[in-house]
Amino acid sequence: MSDIMNKLQPIFQDIFEDDDLLITAESSADSVEGWDSLAHIVLIFAIEQEFKIKFALGELEAMKDVGDMVELMQKKLTE
Amino acid sequence: MISNLHHKIYPKTQQVFDLILKKNPMQLQKKFLRKAKNNLDEDENQEVESYINFLLTEGYDIETIADAYTLIVKGSFKEELYFREKGKYRHSLFSEVEELVYNNHDFMKLYMIGCALSCYWWPNHVHLRRFFIANIKKFKSQENNFYREVGPGHGMYFLQVMKNCCFKNYEGIDISPTSVELTKRLLGSGFFGDFSKANITQDNFLDKKERDLADFLVMGEVLEHVENPDEFIKTAYKTTKDTALVFLTTCINSPAIDHLYNPGTIENLEKLFTDNSFVIRERCIVPRVGRSKEECIKRKLDINVGYFLSKN
Numbered sequence: 001m002s003d004i005m006n007k008l009q010p011i012f013q014d015i016f017e018d019d020d021l022l023i024t025a026e027s028s029a030d031s032v033e034g035w036d037s038l039a040h041i042v043l044i045f046a047i048e049q050e051f052k053i054k055f056a057l058g059e060l061e062a063m064k065d066v067g068d069m070v071e072l073m074q075k076k077l078t079e
Numbered sequence: 080m081i082s083n084l085h086h087k088i089y090p091k092t093q094q095v096f097d098l099i100l101k102k103n104p105m106q107l108q109k110k111f112l113r114k115a116k117n118n119l120d121e122d123e124n125q126e127v128e129s130y131i132n133f134l135l136t137e138g139y140d141i142e143t144i145a146d147a148y149t150l151i152v153k154g155s156f157k158e159e160l161y162f163r164e165k166g167k168y169r170h171s172l173f174s175e176v177e178e179l180v181y182n183n184h185d186f187m188k189l190y191m192i193g194c195a196l197s198c199y200w201w202p203n204h205v206h207l208r209r210f211f212i213a214n215i216k217k218f219k220s221q222e223n224n225f226y227r228e229v230g231p232g233h234g235m236y237f238l239q240v241m242k243n244c245c246f247k248n249y250e251g252i253d254i255s256p257t258s259v260e261l262t263k264r265l266l267g268s269g270f271f272g273d274f275s276k277a278n279i280t281q282d283n284f285l286d287k288k289e290r291d292l293a294d295f296l297v298m299g300e301v302l303e304h305v306e307n308p309d310e311f312i313k314t315a316y317k318t319t320k321d322t323a324l325v326f327l328t329t330c331i332n333s334p335a336i337d338h339l340y341n342p343g344t345i346e347n348l349e350k351l352f353t354d355n356s357f358v359i360r361e362r363c364i365v366p367r368v369g370r371s372k373e374e375c376i377k378r379k380l381d382i383n384v385g386y387f388l389s390k391n
Contacts, residue, residue: 028105028106029105029106029107029109029110030106030109030110035107036107036110036111037107037111037155037156037159038159038367038380040105040107040156041156041159041160041163044160045163045164057156057157057160060156061103061104061105061153061156062104063104063105064104064105064106065105065106068104
């Protein structure tokens with residue numbers, strides 16, 4: 001999980017244009033500046049491309065924070 | 080909970096907000112709704128509260144109202160994903176969406192309620208509504224006979240005209256029987272005033288029939304739903320007096336389940352009007368919040384637009 005989190009950091013930093021941004025499992029759209037619906041879509045596409053996975057719409061709707069995202073990614077990567 | 084530090088408490092609105100946040104776990108809506116509420120003045124917040132109270136008297140509950148808004152949010156997200164991947168809207172033919180949306184009573188009810196709430200909670204829609212109201216107030220003092228609105232949908236623009244203008248006759252035509260019913264009930268409810276004299280019917284604006292010529296024609300958020308926008312604008316021209324004013328709003332790069340027409344650029348859209356002998360009197364261009372018009376065109380981000388047109 002920490003490996004996934006480490007790989008997510010530069011993706012988040014790039015999308016939110018903040019080299020000092022450090023996301024945690026508790027990070028969510030409410031706590032990260034600029035994380036709106038557009039940023040969310042750009043983020044999803046970037047993660048799917050980088051990790052070569054695909055999120056289902058229902059999975060995206062159920063995520064509440066980065067922790068949920070990482071857990072789901074872990075599951076997909078080990079399938 | 081979204082706090083009410085700076086404004087009066089609107090209890091029903093607050094209940095709807097709280098439930099929306101429960102239904103949207105990623106909290107994308109939390110900051111957005113907080114800003115949305117603070118963006119409205121007291122009259123506008125009261126209108127939302129009145130609208131929610133109206134829905135409650137119509138037998139909807141808070142959960143259903145929250146579901147209606149969530150439907151719009153999730154639907155937009157889904158269609159945005161498609162648009163980003165494919166570069167185009169999912170549907171391009173009316174026949175593809177007719178049964179899916181307009182003749183689907185249960186879906187359409189929620190969809191229209193969600194759209195009505197977005198008129199107040201989505202900043203671009205708020206901007207356009209304010210542009211509309213500011214300009215129709217100038218219209219008020221003239222003698223005018225006939226107002227027609229195509230696609231009143233949830234009825235909120237129709238309501239604003241009835242509140243702010245003095246026409247002898249008000250007609251609304253909508254392709255969806257659900258929208259006709261919703262608009263009639265909103266106007267006849269008494270929640271916003273006595274507007275029972277409006278005539279709202281189910282009809283297809285493009286049907287080739289004789290129509291009384293309108294002095295003021297409004298088509299709010301309609302053009303993006305039509306398969307043949309050129310034919311639509313031509314019909315707008317033919318069914319209005321030479322001295323008429325036309326108001327319309329539409330959008331660019333803004334996918335939704337039943338959006339068919341995307342002009343792609345402001346120039347393409349305005350050419351549609353001028354090619355059909357309309358003159359643009361006033362325009363309101365509202366790019367996605369925080370972005371410039373140029374960035375929106377370049378990155379295919381959404382732009383909302385409103386126009387007052389007259390004839391050459």
